Amino acid sequence: MFDEIVAALSRHSGVSDWTVRRRVSHGVQLYAIGREIESLRAVTTETYDLDVFNDHPFPRGDAAPTVGGLPVTPADESGAPAPAIARGVAGIPLALADRGRLQHRIDDAVLMASLVHNPPYALPEPAAYPDVPLEDPSLSPAPAMERAARDFADQLWGLVDREAGVCLSAAELFLRRTEIELRNSRGIHATAATTRVMTEFVLLAGGEGSEEAEHFRQIEVRRIGDLRLSESVAEAANFARDTLRAETPKTRTGAVVLTGDALAPLFDAFTFQASASAAYNKFARFEVGQNVSGNRPLAGDPLTLHSNALRPYGLDSHRFDGDGVPGRDVLLIERGVLRARHATQRYAQYLGIPVTGEPGNTEVEPGTAALADLLRGDGPVYHVVGFSASDVDPITGDFGSEIRLGYEITPQGVRPIKGGSVSGNVFAAFADARFSAEVLERGAYRGPSAIRFAALRVSGEA
Template sequence: MLNDILNILKDSKADAWDVTDELINRFEFYFIKHSLDQYRCVDTEHINVTVYKKSPDGKYLGSATEEIDPTASIEETKDKVETLLSRASLVKNPLYSLRKPVDVKPSEYDADPSKISRDFIETLNNINETETLDINCYEIFASSIEKRHLTSEGIDTIEKYPVSFLEVVTNARDDEREIELYRSYDSGTCDKSLLKKDIEKTLAYGRDRLLTEPTPDLGKVSLMLSTADALQVWNYFADRINAGMVYQKASDWKQGEAYASDISGDKVTLSSKKFLPNSSKNSTFDDEGALIRDETLIFDGVVKKLWGNQKFSSYLGLDDTFILSNYEVAPGSSSEADLRAGKYLEVVEFSDFQVDSITGDIFGEIRLGYLHDGSSVKIVSGGSVSGSMRDCAKSMHFSSDMTQYNNARVPSVVVLDNVTLTGAE
């Protein structure tokens, strides 16, 4: 089928084309508590085709993308390609060149879904549970993906890598109530120690949810983030240096300039990483065929390089860019223990925590928090936090201790000052 699609594209009126063919071998396991309810092995193929069409005057280049079923007939495929060409001709993007092939051999990554599944199951079976704190159910999806990428520009690469997804529901109960907490984990392979630690923390959070009192209305507080919600903060920095955001003026950050003036807190250093242990984003090439590299993008608060796709990078006159996959934020100046010594609100459960990459607005409704006053801790729930990363970026502090969430290795704890706490009392 792939050869048929390539022949149809070559014979079409497309000015350029891009094809990605993914073969996915996935193991799925469904557990109720620790009893296997069902399992299955799934093999699927996904073929995505992009066609490019220039305007009659050659000033514009449009594109359109669609998945083509590997069981489609020749006539069905021809019709889809013609439809894509029609759609692409309506798009008026200023002309840009496409990625060219690079002579680099792809890296090889361990992608055995049976081994990955076994690691997840062994870890879940090793969680410390009690009569009142336990795992309700969990589902494991461990995949080996073989991706072939071909383009009219001569790119022809094959990469194989793991992608996994785990869902876990925990329960905590007393004589009157029961609290259910949900967790999901994206990864490549299984980080046993990190997963065990996080699920056992979640069990403890469920226990504490049974003991909460209404969050007081305190006005301005220091907000500590110590869970995966902190990624919203770090993604803000990564997004602001996206060439697409800069070109479309959704970000005003510029190369060679600091992301904020009068920075009094820790200054961010953010780097692209080709490889991080257990990441689902380990790859030699990005989705367009550009070579992914270890590279410092923000150093000590100053933007050094932008990342992004070929279209927006070319509009900004940037060479050697690529689409960010893994990233790492350098450690902060204080240990986690030192940051935990002051007065702050640590929120570990939100209904939804958001940091808007365009406006910088911060918002989250509190489901479980720990209010530290320097000598005692109050377990709270309800109310919300709000603020702006444009302000918080100037005074934020983060730990020298590090942790990893799939494709991001970041400080374990980040503290944002002068965040508004609206209480539930």
């Protein structure tokens, strides 16, 4: 079907450029309730995504060509004359069922593209692609996946059995291998094979009477071995047992240390603000060369953040992005100052900055303090290991999240806490933050395993 699509696009007079991505995927999904398999599923898909470009004059009658009310100007806004030609693009997904109506679908795409008017930009040309390992070879051929899923269930049941006071509520495992093939009208023909492994499991801790508490854990990696199931089950069991005796925290403003799942989502706001699309669409709050915490004096460790698509088996690693731009490692923020924006092919040209492609994994330079030191303090320190949902506004930086589990640490001892919320502004908070020397690698995040913020609001009991 790929060749038929390419042939149809190549011969269509209304198609100025094109990109086609094919994804062929096979996956196994295992669902368990307690010690029983609830469901076993196999999923096989083949899908195509097309970007169909149509170059056309700006609509007749426009005295000054505009796009969405703005004059169309070259990307560097140098004041050069507006281009007479607009570029429209239509995104068209195709399923196997579309095979018999390929021409109709492409005609429809051309019509859509001819009706949207954007500043022109060029597609990427062929390039050398990095050899980033993204595939777990143990998950192919297909029968190996079901064996791996069943082995996973057996291992999980065994590990939970070793833990006192907890049992498995439920577990899900998704194994998926995908072959990606990308071609464009400029001659790019790139391929990649990737695997993704995702598990969710819930442990229940039982107390006196009918009292119970749970801990939910979701992990997504490229290789099944990277689940580090033994370590994850042990930690989750501890968290489930601690949740059982956790109490509501006291309302206060003070030192809060975030670790584990509570930590990584904070950086999404920085990655968003560092994007060329945010700048182009006027969402960005800081420019290249500016401090990401505004004019607040830096009182803690400065933030240095990379977007790295090249880390072996990183969840957001890639050989090439959706346009066919090679993956790379980009320094976005250095010692608290925005150094560069990550920019896709389109927005890079709109802003006149280097193309970096879609963002990769978030990598943050660790600090020098040991976690144990970050958890010490004269007053109470709240150590949050999990929020119910991490809710960071990428435009304003405001956040507020319910504590699913944390610990109040005082000279008198450590007490588990849950409920209440932690709130603040992420850009302001990083002006006074200290990073641990210990490193955590989880999902698409690699960086300090703990960050201590000097003063965040905790809302709980009076």
